[in-house]
Amino acid sequence: MQSINSIKSTYIKELLNNGVRSGRGLFDYRNISVLRDIIPNAEGSAQVDLGATKVLVGVKLDIDEPMPDKPNEGNIITSAELLPLASADFDTGPPSPEAIELARVVDRGIRAANIIDTSSLFIEEGKVWSVFIDIYIMNYDGNLFDASTLASVAALTKTRMPKYEDGNVIREGKLEKLKVNNIVTSCTYAKVGKTIMLDPDGDEESVMGARLTIANDETYIRAMQKGLSGSFKEHEINNLIETSFEKSKDLRSIINKLNSD
Amino acid sequence: MEIVVPGDMILDKPIHMENTFIEDNKTYAAVLGIFDNEKKVLIPLEGLWYPKHGELVVGIIIEERLNSYVVDLNAPYKGILVAKYVRDKLSVGDIIEATVKELDETKTVVLMRERKLYGGKIIDVKPSKVPRIIGRNNTMIKQLTEGTKSTIIVGMNGRIWIKGGDVALTTEAILRIQEEAHTSGLTDRIREMLEKSKKAE
């Protein structure tokens, strides 16, 4: 049964298929705002508003055991919750496949781009820092991927490293910053009919046939994820990679501006 | 006129009004609203739609049953159309306008006199803002229709169908009316907005 949202969006489906997008260009982002350190209790945090999509990311560090195959490295654990308050279509209960996909894709971008040097998380034998990145979706209006990646990286760029002294974790006082080596951002595209567009909103996502997320830094593509049951042609993907390198400049400058303010 | 919140006493005597309740012979607000002491009515700033016989609604067919169609009205209760009285053949996904006949025992909204609406766009607004979108003596809706050349059907359930003309402008105007519904001078500001847009063409 078609959802109400997709029935309501039938109107834009035809327009989009003909390349007509109301209110912005096919490759324009909606209004983006980023606030860091909004949850001082967490070691790092950020809120991203992308149009009406609202995402909160909290970063916490805890003492943990290293993974058996990487005894000198710390851990990065990324989770996402599509909170039921974010949309009438989100339910309570364990993370859905959508939430898990979101977390894993954001995680891949961060890991592949070496945002955090995991060997810098080593404390002593058998003890490392685990960096918990929790993505909390507060309001859904499409493109959770780009908003979540942006919020996660923004949060990481101003994360405090707790101190480990005499068996105690000290989270207050003068602390070092978590060393961030790189910036990664993602660009997510939706395909409606034959038209491809950047940053789909909720209505557009309800009629899209396929989705492609490309995470990149200045030099490399770091992660990609194609979603939904439709398909992309090879030349379409190549074009979108070009577009991503172009568009990501604006996203990176948003993060860099936060650091210089 | 003061804004009242749920639980505020609005009358020292019991008078039955929508969005209020009576306790100890006094009338209280049940929703956020503005009390009009002259007309003795609580104007809800935030309120739900309580279907009444004869009201026009806009809905979406979401289910086809043996003898009826279930209609989504963007409301706590669904609508229902009895198949044998239906004019055209309907399918799931169709948009219709219809009239409220009555509420059955389960509060399902029994609809009649449906008409299928082809194409067009649906926007959902808060039902409490519908009176302002229509305007006193239909002034606002007439102004919108003339200024945008769109066909606009406003359901009392807050669901609005727009077709033809400048759909984007119509949408923007309606959302703005919703935002500023309780202020004065709104009709003039909307007229200015529509005229400005015409000049821009």
Added chain:
Amino acid sequence: MNSQEKPKLIIDGKRLDGRRFDELRPIKIEAGVLKNADGSAYLEWGKNKIFAAVYGPREALPKHTADPEKAVIKCRYSMAPFSSLEEHGRSGPNRRAIEISKVTKEVFENVIVGENFPGTEINIFIEVVQSDGGTRAAGITAAAVALATSGIPMRDLPYAVSAGKIGDQIVIDLNKIEDNYSDADVPIAVSPRTGEILLLQMDGSLTKDEFKEVIAKVKKAGQIISKAQRDALKAPYESISNKYK
């Protein structure tokens, strides 16, 4: 707990954060912050940061949970894993969160005019994104505002606050450290119109008279909390009105 380990919560007649015994932490509320929800509010209460949202009334599902006489009220109180000053919390509701969800639901079952909506459910979501004691009270206070913005009819706008006792002193609005080491902790929700108590929990030791003092102090503080709720509800209308005066 060894009383030698207990930190002093009152020094020179003042609380650790400088407040008087009957003084609330600063409260700031913003209504209608989440676009999809039928009603919503964001609340800051001291360091607490909470989002509340309401969906409904909508069809009660699964069908067997529906009540043919009135709306079923459901509530989910949850704390984000990054909300505390301590370690990363575990995901998913723990037993404490489940209990708070239940008693919060019971506050609103008192005031929502559910008889208007038989067969439906009303969902209240409370997400604590930063916590510093008194989150259940803050959550209830925020949820009341969220419900009012949804247009769901209510008989009152409840507020809540945690009172407590430190030594012999009754105090209002315990923060986290006071909550941990106080001699009594009493979260209370009140229906301001009638003065009725909609939520009452208590843990510690209180005499009868101390309890009476608690209620009196709660109701006095409640005037400030109620005003913060009202101001939040009126603010969007006042700012737009002012723009076009």
